[in-house]
Amino acid sequence: MPDGAKEPWTVMLWVIDLLLLTLAWNLWLGESTLFQGVGLVLAGFAVLQIYLILHEALHGAAANNRTLNNFIGHLSGWMIALPFLVRRRYHMAHHTWTAHPVNDPENKAMIEKFSVMTHKQERTLEFMWKHWIPMIAANHFLANWRAPFVARAQGDTSARILKETRFARLYLVGYLAMAGVAFAFGHLADLVLFYLLIWLFLFFMVELLNLPHHAEAPLLAKDAERLQYWEQDRVSHDCKSLPFWSRLVILNFNLHIVHHAFPSVPWYRLAQAHSLLHQQTDNPPASQINEWDFAWNNRRRPLLKLMGHFFDRRA
Template identity: 25%
Template sequence: MDDFIGRKGLVESARLKALSRPSNMRGLTHLAGHLAVILGTGTALYFAWGSWWGVPVFVLHGLALNYLYAAQHECSHWTAFETRRLNDFVGAACGFLVFWPHQHDQAYHFTHHRHTQDPARDPEIMGEEGGSLTRGGFLLSLTGLPYWLRRAKNLVRVARGDTSEEPYLTARQRPAVVAEARWTLLGYALIAGVSVALGTWAAAIYWVGPVLLTKWTHQPQNLIEHTGMPHEGDTVTMTRTVRTNRVLRFLLWNMPYHMAHHTYPGVPFWRLPELHAEMAARLPMRPVTAGYLEFIARMAQSLPRRAETPQPAE
């Protein structure tokens, strides 16, 4: 993934090499900040539980937990930290917490970068976009319900040894991904068993519930990156940059700078603002940008109510 460049010539090779150096200190500091937010919202949820204040605090806690996927994503590129094993460990831990096993996600994401917006090869959109993308389907996707149903089904299927829906996995990756799914399910079962034995709802209240019930806070970022963008061209024209605030950029590990990331995926998250600015200065036109609410409104207005049915040739 690190050697893939979406468009050459926008950044000089020496500058790109300098931008592409990961840092353990930067990564650990950012991770500590993210975990501090989770600790803070979790503590607030403890004190607010049972009152109406518990509702917004529950949502904020779930948002912070769901956004751990941004850390996992950065680790998939081995750019969160300089030490490779640290990337693998943190990525695996985050993957367990957000119910998306890390090795599987890494292979899936590698393919997404290699075949961005290709309906036949990009696993993020295979069978989900093209003529089948409708207004109702888009709005339903925003809730996170289809995401969780798909994630649960795939995790169980892969744990059974069935990787028929993952053509992007190599022969070497398949057994590792299957084993990972099995260990993941075993881990969840152990936590559930211990919770029942101890008569505690802590895991459900402070982890599982918030992650599952607030996926809708994370879906706008997942969908805004490529939905509705061209299926031809390169990463500059097929990827959106998101206009948002500093807090969300922090929790998303700068993934709103998504065009810059997709074009040069070997650049660590903390250098993406610089990279984006330098790329924007050299591009002949402004990068495609949108805010979350603007994107949702635009898609809801422009998408068809029903999937278009191909007309038979005369």
């Protein structure tokens, strides 16, 4: 299997995405509606890849140099409003405890939400799900912001929580500084609208890319031991690869089983690892659909039928 050694491709791609985002901002400031539309398309593409490169940095796979890797993680997290340190803690726990109802923070958060949901909230949730309103992703981003402050309020004064809180405050200072610069140049309203539109697109893409990988996978028992990385194909799914889209746009994010088996392998080696993995098994890969088909088919189903029956404890 390919090891976790890093080549410069992720750093180079990250710089290209930053340049694309800069170009998109300048197009957005123009007076041509066509150029503004092109700017939004470029910004959406760049921000999506910045989110995916943040994911690489969570695993230490963005760069061999740890300082550079963490710098990429922090700046990417700041640009898309997803705190790097909190996201890394949650995401590492997800990999360690995939499908566990308590120790996997993704599942724990869902169970806590579903267990106190009223029937009116259920109807609201189903309405947003059916109409492709990305409330799951928005709540996910908000939860990552709230986590260290909630932990502090509950008395957790560990070094990890204090560091997460300091960086969250530093992010907020950065946003205020950026808003101040934009205001000084008369572009504060432009900046707010620009980012609201690309955040909405990003939330949509986060749901599109993330939900298929663990949907309709059963939860473990509360007292179950954690699954080893190479056992997590029992509770993870791949999505079918599409030309250009899968490798060059979403950076092989659809190859989720091999990513869980070998989390430190960078995105540009996942296809090779995926191929080698399936050479070693007698069973062919299960039938797969791509992310777009998954969304199209399942947005017409009730969300509680798709995955809520694993989380809903109201009965």
